[in-house]
Amino acid sequence: MQSRVSSFEETKDLATKAQSRVFQLNLLKILILFLVLGLGFSVLSMYMMRFSGVQNVVSTTRSSFQPCFEEPTGLDHWIMPPRNLMHTMTDKELFWRATLVPRMRKYPFKRVPKIAFMFLTKGPLPLSPLWERFLKGHEGLFSIYIHSLPSYRANFTSTSVFYQRQIPSEVSEWGQMSMCDAERRLLANALLDISNEWFVLLSETCIPLFNFSIIYKYLTRSRHSFMGAFDDPGQYGRGRYNESMAPEVNISQWRKGSQWFAISRWPAVYIVEDTKFYPKFKEFCKPHCYVDEHYFPTMLTSVAPRLLANRTLTWVDWSRGGAHPATFGRADITEEFLNRIIEGRTCLYNNRSSSVCYLFARKFAPSTLEPLLQYAQQVLGYG
Numbered sequence: 037m038q039s040r041v042s043s044f045e046e047t048k049d050l051a052t053k054a055q056s057r058v059f060q061l062n063l064l065k066i067l068i069l070f071l072v073l074g075l076g077f078s079v080l081s082m083y084m085m086r087f088s089g090v091q092n093v094v095s096t097t098r099s100s101f102q103p104c105f106e107e108p109t110g111l112d113h114w115i116m117p118p119r120n121l122m123h124t125m126t127d128k129e130l131f132w133r134a135t136l137v138p139r140m141r142k143y144p145f146k147r148v149p150k151i152a153f154m155f156l157t158k159g160p161l162p163l164s165p166l167w168e169r170f171l172k173g174h175e176g177l178f179s180i181y182i183h184s185l186p187s188y189r190a191n192f193t194s195t196s197v198f199y200q201r202q203i204p205s206e207v208s209e210w211g212q213m214s215m216c217d218a219e220r221r222l223l224a225n226a227l228l229d230i231s232n233e234w235f236v237l238l239s240e241t242c243i244p245l246f247n248f249s250i251i252y253k254y255l256t257r258s259r260h261s262f263m264g265a266f267d268d269p270g271q272y273g274r275g276r277y278n279e280s281m282a283p284e285v286n287i288s289q290w291r292k293g294s295q296w297f298a299i300s301r302w303p304a305v306y307i308v309e310d311t312k313f314y315p316k317f318k319e320f321c322k323p324h325c326y327v328d329e330h331y332f333p334t335m336l337t338s339v340a341p342r343l344l345a346n347r348t349l350t351w352v353d354w355s356r357g358g359a360h361p362a363t364f365g366r367a368d369i370t371e372e373f374l375n376r377i378i379e380g381r382t383c384l385y386n387n388r389s390s391s392v393c394y395l396f397a398r399k400f401a402p403s404t405l406e407p408l409l410q411y412a413q414q415v416l417g418y419g
């Protein structure tokens with residue numbers, strides 16, 4: 037009995053021992069399996085790192101350099117004017133970009149319309165101190181663009197409104213298509229700022245005849261764009277039309293006008309996007325046609341006649357005769373003279389009679405700067 041019991045006990049013991057040995061053996065197997073797996077993984081990952089190591093370093097540096105340039109993600113990205121006017125776009129690229137136009141009438145932000153003053157010059161702006169005085173205190177309501185000879189280096193100080201307002205320019209000659217090219221280039225650059233609503237073309241001899249508030253209201257409340265455009269039946273008008281320009285350009289739409297305009301955004305887009313009239317004028321309005329007197333007036337009369345006031349806002353004196361208007365010097369500038377330019381006229385403004393017909397005047401020599409600054413406050417109302 038004892039032995040049976042003991043043998044039973046023994047058997048039970050033996051069985052337990054064998055069980056635990058099997059258990060230990062299994063545990064060892066599992067451990068070895070894990071060890072092999074772990075080793076395998078580490079070898080594999082070391083192997084992979086050898087090959088993808090370079091890429092890993094690059095992507096790490098790229099992400100760690102991110103804060104240097106934050107891509108704007110809001111609406112600002114689309115409505116901020118370019119900070120640097122000296123872009124590297126060709127005219128072809130620039131004109132394409134400038135004619136991207138929003139098709140919704142309502143802006144989803146507060147848009148304050150600005151006036152773009154566009155100076156077409158050879159080089160220096162001798163009357164810039166007068167313009168500085170005129171513009172002072174009206175920041176945010178205007179922008180400046182300057183097209184000069186490509187070789188010219190402007191030296192305005194960083195406090196000037198003219199500082200770094202030069203656009204990429206090319207040589208342009210009076211009476212040639214290159215002159216219209218320069219004007220289109222100015223318009224295209226100014227169109228890149230979505231807040232610019234009025235585009236005023238000026239030369240270095242131009243002066244403003246009223247204070248900024250008056251000029252701003254006159255332009256922004258106008259229903260028409262100010263482009264000189266009249267039908268002159270004589271040899272210097274219709275006489276310059278060449279029948280080869282038909283059918284795109286019709287003699288009945290042939291117009292003549294001063295080069296100096298003040299136009300709103302849509303006519304500016306029409307001028308920059310034009311590919312229909314441009315080749316005709318380029319080919320058939322050669323030297324004695326004076327393309328800068330005909331291209332824009334005729335083209336806009338053809339595509340948007342109802343937007344035009346058909347008059348210019350820039351006064352000039354042709355009374356002395358000859359091929360060029362009078363240039364005024366220091367001795368010409370008196371209170372009487374300036375009042376004679378400003379007063380005594382009537383014209384249509386928004387289909388109503390107005391006594392303010394000119395906002396700008398030319399041609400003023402550099403020597404007029406000093407007397408003009410003297411009269412600026414008293415006669416012209418700024419300063």
Ligand SMILES: *[C@@H]1O[C@H](CO)[C@@H](O)[C@H](O)[C@H]1NC(C)=O
Pocket residue numbers: 191192193
């Ligand atoms: C800029 O250069 C012109 C000559 O080109 C010089 O008369 C004028 O004083 C210079 N202005 C400044 C601010 O350096």
Ligand SMILES: *[C@@H]1O[C@H](CO)[C@@H](O)[C@H](O)[C@H]1NC(C)=O
Pocket residue numbers: 247248249250417418
């Ligand atoms: C501009 O001129 C008008 C008329 O002369 C005057 O009423 C107005 O106060 C002037 N505005 C400024 C900002 O000087």
Ligand SMILES: *[C@@H]1O[C@H](CO)[C@@H](O)[C@H](O)[C@H]1NC(C)=O
Pocket residue numbers: 277278279280319320
């Ligand atoms: C029109 O232009 C062509 C090509 O330039 C020229 O040969 C022709 O004489 C011109 N016609 C007139 C009437 O000017």
Ligand SMILES: *[C@@H]1O[C@H](CO)[C@@H](O)[C@H](O)[C@H]1NC(C)=O
Pocket residue numbers: 283286287288
């Ligand atoms: C061109 O002008 C003539 C009259 O000179 C007119 O009959 C014709 O309809 C005009 N064509 C276009 C396309 O405007």
Ligand SMILES: *[C@@H]1O[C@H](CO)[C@@H](O)[C@H](O)[C@H]1NC(C)=O
Pocket residue numbers: 260337341342344345346
């Ligand atoms: C300007 O002239 C065009 C035709 O050339 C005409 O349709 C338009 O009404 C004129 N503008 C004004 C303000 O009279």
Ligand SMILES: *[C@@H]1O[C@H](CO)[C@@H](O)[C@H](O)[C@H]1NC(C)=O
Pocket residue numbers: 387
């Ligand atoms: C312009 O005014 C005249 C009369 O002053 C009027 O007959 C004409 O309809 C007006 N035109 C527009 C476009 O308002």
